[in-house]
Amino acid sequence: MAKQGYHHGNLRQALVEATLALIAEKGPQGFTxxxxxxxxxVSTAAPYRHFSGREALIAEAARQGFEIFVTRMEAAFDEGRPNPLAAFMATGRAYLAFARSNAGHYVAMFESGLSVNTTPELAEVAGRAQGVLTHAAAALSAHLPSEHRPPAAMFAAHVWALSHGVVELFTRGAPGARSSYPPEDLLESGICIYLRGLGLIPPDNEP
Incomplete structure (x- = not known):
């Protein structure tokens, strides 16, 4: 029998939680x-009181995931403390930690094939997530001469792509895609190579 509590304000979230569990188990296209x-x-008709279909359910799961993601990324950056480099590295570690602890959210956000423009609410929070990394990139590169400073949004996009690659290849554990190095070490060393290329940190043989 359907749980009566779901008909008194909890049905929408109960469906999102069910969707997150199904996404983690079967993928975003693997359930109805x-x-x-x-x-x-609940009854098969009940979800349609709140969602037009599976895509709308996944979009809400993604929106909630981005809300959690933004909160964790903002806490990791902590306004550049203790310094912009340490704060920037902390955001990378927070990205990996989120992918591990919120698998259903992560897939809904990044692997479902949905555009972040599916709903205005999803677009808004996804933009805030991008903004955290862009702000961190701007703070880290602020002392570079303007002619050698990449656009902060491009800088952030490069690091986001690197972080996403480490998650997909080495954190989510696809068979045969293991590394002998911890994902955190792979991400940090990759970011360091990128930052050296920009002149933001010195080579290993320099003080």
């Missing part, structure tokens, strides 16, 4: 609205 309803212990 009926399965989400069954997992939430």
């Amino acid at each position: 609205m009926a399965e989400a309803a069954k997992r939430a212990e």
